Amino acid sequence: MLERLLVGETISLDLVNTEWIDRGEMVDFLAADGAAELWFREYGFDPATEDVEALRAARAAIRSLLESPGPEADARMNDVxxxxxxxxxxxxxxxxxxxxxxxxxxxxxxxxxxxxxxxxTHPDRIRQCAHPDCVLYFYDTSRNGSRRWHSMETCGARTKSARHYRRSVSEEKAKQH
Structure with a gap:
């Protein structure tokens, strides 16, 4: 069974986050054996009465509103x-x-x-992780609304490490000239 990268968000963002990128490839948690049933149970739904294709349609509609809002995204959401x-x-x-x-x-x-x-209520608090290779979304609950990464331990640390590496390389090149 796949382990999701980010859980504990609102039901809508948890649903969107059932897709992520791993080593350059899109991963669909809902496609893994038993994963959709687990997701339904986590939110108090009976997997026997729920439709995973409906869930995928809702995920696509929410992602569409997040990534390319407009009439087409509105229509997808209104359909759901x-x-x-x-x-x-x-x-x-x-x-x-x-x-x-x-x-x-x-x-x-x-x-x-x-x-x-x-x-x-708070559209400005819905954010995509600032790491360029991350597609996860989160609801920023920080007091000042400045959270940038879905996880400081993963994407935040990678971003800061890459920035430090670039700075070190630049300084080394400057010393050589």
């Missing part, structure tokens, strides 16, 4: 969102919201809906 709805009702004087989805679309719709909530 059309598979469910929310309803507000009052019971015992208190409002409550329930959702209903087409069969197989529960997880996909919930991830897409959660992404629209992020866009509505």
């Amino acid at each position: 969102l059309s598979h469910g709805y929310e309803s507000t009702r009052v019971s015992d004087g208190r409002p409550g919201t329930t959702s209903a989805t087409d069969p197989g679309w529960g997880a996909a719709w919930r991830a897409a809906r959660a992404f629209t909530e992020l866009l509505a």
